[in-house]
Amino acid sequence: MAESRSETLCVAWHGGDRFDIQIRGHSVRIDQPRDFGGSDTGPTPTELFVGSLAACVAHCAERYLHRCQLPAGVSVTVRYDLGLQPAHLSRVMLEIHAPGLPEGLRDSFTAAVRHCPVYNSLYMPPEVTFDVLTTDHEAVCHHA
Known part of the structure; x- marks a missing residue:
């Protein structure tokens, strides 16, 4: 049986509603649409999740x-509702x-598709904890 892995990524603020997610040398910009006060430089966190x-x-x-x-040549279309x-x-369709x-x-x-780790995480939610740091600490993120 395969062992679980532990991974780390980092999210750093870049002004306004902009954040960059650093993942294994890749950067993904997150923002809010203009009509929600952002500058629309990237998807919202919810859009990225979906x-x-x-x-x-x-x-x-x-x-x-x-x-x-x-x-080959699969494509996926998603429609979702926000509560x-x-x-x-x-709802996610x-x-x-x-x-x-x-x-x-x-x-x-369909059975093979249900092996998707993101899909399975919705049905077997991970333990999520918060550790709020308010003083200087060794940063995990390296701001670019």
């Missing part, structure tokens, strides 16, 4: 097609477009 789910599903789907030696009090995603998938493999394809 996009991560869709990308994870697409990745698992492509891996399945590759293993079965079927034509209030507390703010949360109340994914449409997986797999034009080369034979009808007889639909169930095994």
Whole structure:
């Protein structure tokens, strides 16, 4: 059985509603739309979360097609609803477009897609803790 891994990423503020997520040498900008006070230089955290789910599903789907030696070219369209009090995603609907998938493999394809770690994290939520630091400390982030 595979062991779990521990990973670290960092989010640093860059003025206004802008934050950069540093992940393994990659940088992803997060912002808010102009009509919510941001400067719209990147997706919102919620959009990135939903996009991560869709990308994870697409990745698992492509891996399945590759293993079965079927034509590649999956795309995923997501529609989602936001709930209030507390703010949360109340519904996420994914449409997986797999034009080369034979009808007889639909169930095994769906089972493979359900191995997506982001999807599984919604059903088996991780323990989330907060450690609020208010004094100088050794920064994990390296501001660019």
